[in-house]
Amino acid sequence: MVYTVLITVWRKPGMSSEAFHEHYENSHMPLIREIAGDIIPLAHTRLYVSREGPDMKEVMVQPSVCGDGIDYDAVAELVFKNKEHSDAYWKILYSPEAAGRLPADEEMFMDRSKLRIVQMGNRDLMFRKDFFPEPKNFVESA
Numbered sequence: 495m496v497y498t499v500l501i502t503v504w505r506k507p508g509m510s511s512e513a514f515h516e517h518y519e520n521s522h523m524p525l526i527r528e529i530a531g532d533i534i535p536l537a538h539t540r541l542y543v544s545r546e547g548p549d550m551k552e553v554m555v556q557p558s559v560c561g562d563g564i565d566y567d568a569v570a571e572l573v574f575k576n577k578e579h580s581d582a583y584w585k586i587l588y589s590p591e592a593a594g595r596l597p598a599d600e601e602m603f604m605d606r607s608k609l610r611i612v613q614m615g616n617r618d619l620m621f622r623k624d625f626f627p628e629p630k631n632f633v634e635s636a
Contacts, residue, residue, distance in 0.1 A: 495576075496536065496573050496575065497573075497574040497575070497576050497577045498571060498572065498573050498574070498613070498617055499535075499571070499574070499611060499612065499614065500570070500571055500572075500611075500612050500614050501569065501570040501572065501609070501610065501611045501612075502566040502568075502569055502608075502610045503518075503566060503567060503568040503569070503570065503604050503609060504565065504566050504567055504605040504608040504609070505567040505568075505604060506601075506602070506603055506604055506605055507605065509603060511542070511543075511545050511550060511567065514567055514568075514603055514604075515568075517602060518568065518604075519540075521599060521602075521603075522599055522600070522603065523538075523540075525595060525596065525599050526538075526587065526596070529586060529587055529592050529595065530586055531586075533579070533582050533583050534583070535572040535573055535574050535579075535580075535583065536573045536575060537572070537573040538570065538572050538573075539571045539572075539573075540568055540570045541568065542567065543564065543566065543567050543568065545567075551563070566608070571614075
């Protein structure tokens, strides 16, 4: 079974959504790949909140009864082979050999005081049978 981590990320105050996305994809992700090498996750999916208008309000698909929107700007899902793989990844990213390069880069585009990195539990998927006729083929492969 894979080991999944979810990260919520807030952009640095005053930074545009476009500049945040640009830095995350074109500076931060290459830096992660450089530092972690072959220890990178099996998958590292990033999803960015759609925002519009002068106040950069998130685009809500369905109105919420529990209050106005969300304040984070991106969610990342990292999938590892197992917990040991995850532990090795975080250890190398923040190792003395990395010389603080990752935190220094994070300071350039994200609000690190709000950064949240959590372990996820069960991973359940729903498939359309007409789109994925055999969901069993989607199971992880080692």
